[in-house]
Amino acid sequence: MFEALQYGFMQRALIAGLLTAVAASYYGVFVVQRGMSFLGNGLAHATFGGVALALLLNQEPLWVAVPFTVLVAVLITYVRDRTGLAPDTVIGIFFALSMALGIVFISRIQTYTTDAFHYLFGSILGVTDTDIRAAVFILFLILITLRLWGRWAYATIDREAALADRIPVKFDDYLLSVLIALTIVVSAKIVGIVLISAFLVIPAASARLVSRRFLGMTVVSVMIGVVTVIIGLMCSFQFDLPSGASIILVQALIFTVCLLISMVVGARASLKSKSAARSKS
Amino acid sequence: MVNVIEIANVSVRLGDFLALRDISVNIQTGDFVAIIGPNGSGKSTLLRAILGLVPLESGRIKIFDKELRMIPPEWIGYVPQLKTVDRNFPAVTCDLVTSGIHRSWPGILTKKDHESVSEVLAMVGAEHLCHKPLGQLSGGELQRVYLARALVRKPKILLLDEPATGIDAVGEDYMYSILDEHLERADTTVLMVTHDWLTARHHANRVLLINHKLIAEGPPSEALNDKHLRAAFGHVGHAHDQPCDGASDV
Ligand SMILES: Nc1ncnc2c1ncn2[C@@H]1O[C@H](COP(=O)(O)OP(=O)(O)O)[C@@H](O)[C@H]1O
Numbered sequence: 001m002f003e004a005l006q007y008g009f010m011q012r013a014l015i016a017g018l019l020t021a022v023a024a025s026y027y028g029v030f031v032v033q034r035g036m037s038f039l040g041n042g043l044a045h046a047t048f049g050g051v052a053l054a055l056l057l058n059q060e061p062l063w064v065a066v067p068f069t070v071l072v073a074v075l076i077t078y079v080r081d082r083t084g085l086a087p088d089t090v091i092g093i094f095f096a097l098s099m100a101l102g103i104v105f106i107s108r109i110q111t112y113t114t115d116a117f118h119y120l121f122g123s124i125l126g127v128t129d130t131d132i133r134a135a136v137f138i139l140f141l142i143l144i145t146l147r148l149w150g151r152w153a154y155a156t157i158d159r160e161a162a163l164a165d166r167i168p169v170k171f172d173d174y175l176l177s178v179l180i181a182l183t184i185v186v187s188a189k190i191v192g193i194v195l196i197s198a199f200l201v202i203p204a205a206s207a208r209l210v211s212r213r214f215l216g217m218t219v220v221s222v223m224i225g226v227v228t229v230i231i232g233l234m235c236s237f238q239f240d241l242p243s244g245a246s247i248i249l250v251q252a253l254i255f256t257v258c259l260l261i262s263m264v265v266g267a268r269a270s271l272k273s274k275s276a277a278r279s280k281s
Numbered sequence: 282m283v284n285v286i287e288i289a290n291v292s293v294r295l296g297d298f299l300a301l302r303d304i305s306v307n308i309q310t311g312d313f314v315a316i317i318g319p320n321g322s323g324k325s326t327l328l329r330a331i332l333g334l335v336p337l338e339s340g341r342i343k344i345f346d347k348e349l350r351m352i353p354p355e356w357i358g359y360v361p362q363l364k365t366v367d368r369n370f371p372a373v374t375c376d377l378v379t380s381g382i383h384r385s386w387p388g389i390l391t392k393k394d395h396e397s398v399s400e401v402l403a404m405v406g407a408e409h410l411c412h413k414p415l416g417q418l419s420g421g422e423l424q425r426v427y428l429a430r431a432l433v434r435k436p437k438i439l440l441l442d443e444p445a446t447g448i449d450a451v452g453e454d455y456m457y458s459i460l461d462e463h464l465e466r467a468d469t470t471v472l473m474v475t476h477d478w479l480t481a482r483h484h485a486n487r488v489l490l491i492n493h494k495l496i497a498e499g500p501p502s503e504a505l506n507d508k509h510l511r512a513a514f515g516h517v518g519h520a521h522d523q524p525c526d527g528a529s530d531v
Pocket residue numbers: 295296297298300318319320321322323324325326327526
């Protein structure tokens with residue numbers, strides 16, 4: 001198993017995978033609690049549009065996909081704020097628009113490129129030093145915004161109270177959507193565009209099932225993200241599977257375990273309260 | 282007498298609807314003001330305007346003689362009408378109350394947090410709920426916890442939007458006794474929206490009767506006469522005949 005670590009490409013995939021897992025599962029708790037899972041999907045497809053444009057222009061995909069996806073994230077937040085349309089409606093429109101643009105760009109590319117395949121399904125082979133630098137930058141952004149965790153959580157559970165307390169809630173909406181957009185673009189190489197919204201949501205959703213408090217949920221989510229990426233990438237290497245699918249399958253397994261735990265704990269609690277009620281009467 | 286809240290010629294437009302029209306009133310230190318009016322008459326909007334949550338179309342509001350943004354947010358405690366808390370959020374009661382101290386969600390509660398929270402939860406008769414998940418609170422329990430969150434910051438101004446909604450009659454009396462007791466000890470000014478003018482008569486020293494405009498204002502015995510009530514509600518019935526505005530929120 002550890003022989004995998006002898007390969008440079010595997011080392012790069014692990015470093016980038018771990019860093020993006022921390023980011024995705026950290027922002028994931030806000031995505032899950034704010035009911036924005038679909039945003040991950042929309043931004044993943046914006047990334048597709050950006051990557052396709054980069055391939056057409058023969059540029060480094062990251063440098064085109066980052067501004068493209070961030071722009072879409074800001075537009076989604078802006079249109080939602082200004083129109084009062086339901087978030088899934090707004091996201092759905094930009095989702096389709098980016099996808100359509102991506103398809104147009106791809107259809108114009110003359111030469112076949114494996115890069116497109118890497119981005120769609122995720123690959124441990126394609127991680128470059130640029131990708132790693134970008135992932136380090138993403139982690140750096142988390143560290144400098146760490147003190148906003150409490151403020152974001154406050155606006156997540158009770159927006160009206162946060163507004164009354166003059167928290168810059170709208171500014172934070174934009175900030176969060178941009179940070180999530182960056183995380184998605186940088187994770188795309190490893191996890192793949194088609195699976196990235198799951199990468200954002202499953203660790204947080206699993207953590208939600210077994211946590212009573214938001215701090216616990218955040219910590220557990222990041223731990224699940226990190227562990228599942230390590231196992232997933234190892235499986236990808238061992239069994240020659242696309243890395244994205246491999247990671248998501250491991251995450252789905254963890255989700256199932258958390259679901260079972262929460263059901264057992266729930267059943268026990270209700271049994272306990274039932275027997276308490278019986279002994280009272 | 283200091284004007285705690287000075288409302289001068291305030292109008293508020295919601296969409297294309299003028300919800301408040303040219304309201305002027307001054308509220309002084311230690312006042313317990315009941316805001317009374319029929320459903321949809323702009324009571325909640327008035328509180329939200331004071332908090333800066335809706336823009337003013339015209340007029341101005343001053344708090345302690347200053348613009349709202351010059352006043353620390355901790356000076357104001359607010360219990361909103363629509364229970365806006367996401368009950369699916371993984372949190373226990375003492376987390377929510379602590380958020381009232383720091384204006385931020387707590388990670389780890391300090392010993393000092395615990396002391397303040399226990400004290401205020403005991404005050405509202407909810408100390409046993411401290412470690413209970415929010416999702417498991419009843420409507421009435423949540424209402425008390427909300428009051429605790431507003432009180433924990435020791436506010437100078439308390440804005441309550443139908444705080445008795447969802448509480449049973451005993452709980453309601455209890456809640457008013459908490460408030461009365463708190464007001465005796467603290468220098469807090471209270472604005473409370475209610476549809477129940479019997480309660481207003483008992484606990485408030487001043488009444489604002491509104492129906493988009495200010496219909497009457499003054500001590501309950503003067504403001505709540507038949508003429509004014511008819512102007513506000515269109516008829517004079519018993520308070521409890523009024524449909525309970527907001528009851529469906531619980
Ligand atoms: N976005 C909006 N657009 C138009 N009218 C609104 C909007 N929001 C609230 N209103 C109206 O404003 C009025 C005042 O509402 P509110 O202050 O909540 O009343 P109250 O608290 O007295 O029941 C209501 O008639 C309501 O229908």
